[in-house]
Amino acid sequence: MLTDYLPVYRVRLRTDRLELRLPDMDDLVALADRAAEGVHTPDFMPFVEPWTEAAPLERGRATLQWQMKAIAGSTPEDWALPFVTVHEGKVIGMQEVTAKRFGVTREATTGSWLGLAHHGQGFGTEMRAAVLAFLFEGIGADFALSASFDGNEPSAGVSRKLGYLADGVDYKVLRDQRRLDRRWRLDRERWEAHRTHEVAIEGLDEEARAMLGLGPSQA
């Protein structure tokens, strides 16, 4: 079984409306379908790497290969968990958590996107809340990090609502234009104070934790 070899696949995060899980190939194809249908409107590019400008099939392919690479490249010292977000049995988007040397830094970064048809219904907040519970409650994080381009109000709105504070800026270059990227940081205390959703964490056993650089193997 896949989970014998990759115990992190046992992890399931559930909220009222959502399940977050690591994708098998069928889930990746469903995620590629969402990417092909569209992830954002043409007036605002939210991604540093403008992969969403490609034709639909290429967007789907990029999604598949990108998520495969994230899973394939994970090690206990440098991992990525590209959860798919499932609503009423349908994959509607993805919510990634990444960390380097988490066992020492106790901080991790999130990133996400949702199929366009699923925007504006609070799913972005709910899925972020799910991985924050995973981070703070499940694996004992001290901080969660995020970033959003200046003008990406839905993303900044989620971060503010969940208690993140501004944490400086970065300048990035997108198609030869300078873009302002805003960093966000959430500490444990503010996470506790801004919880919005009940989150159930399943399957986070010792073997899954070991894949994230935690547990006896690190002693």
Place this chain on the structure above:
Amino acid sequence: MLADYLPIYRIRVRTARLELRLPDTDDLAALADQAAAGVHGPDFQPFKNAWTEAEPLARGRTAILWNLNLIAAVTPDRWCLPFVAVHDGRVIGKQDLAGKQYAVTREATTSSWLGAAHHGKGLGTEMRAAVLALLFDGLGADHALSDCLDGNGPSEAVSRKLGYRPDGIDHQVYNGERVTSLRWRLTRADWEAHRTHDVAVDGLDNDARAMLGLA
């Protein structure tokens, strides 16, 4: 469908006893089972990176992540297709085919392994023959390449049987020791003259070919 986004998944190569296909999640888990059960005897290490010296579960994990990464990294300019070999409905090993700027070089490199329980039955020859038909017949190659560490009799025998000729050596370091790797090269004419198996190639359409850099 997966093949809409990754048309190389349409490719199926069939011989009398085998099917070669790119792996879905279940195939990767089945391949991991073969890796965990063992790939070679303890007396000879055929792999330069010695990944088979790890514990069974770690070998299985490596098999999944390694092959997933190969698929994730496929581009028209540089690709490695990690086919699983399926016998009687069961994944028994894998057969890679790798090319760099293939449209120009018209050559590609093969490598493979089989679960230890499936050694000694001619399946290694049959899967190599399958991927050679894909390469020469399907993709119009001029040359196929292979290599094996000196002393890997079964791999060398497959290359010789199928018409490859020696193509020089490489030296590598393994466990602090110098080891010799033998290179093998097969021309189209030698391939034609040494065909051992009937092979059917399906699904190699224009979309699949485009993913391999062929217009």
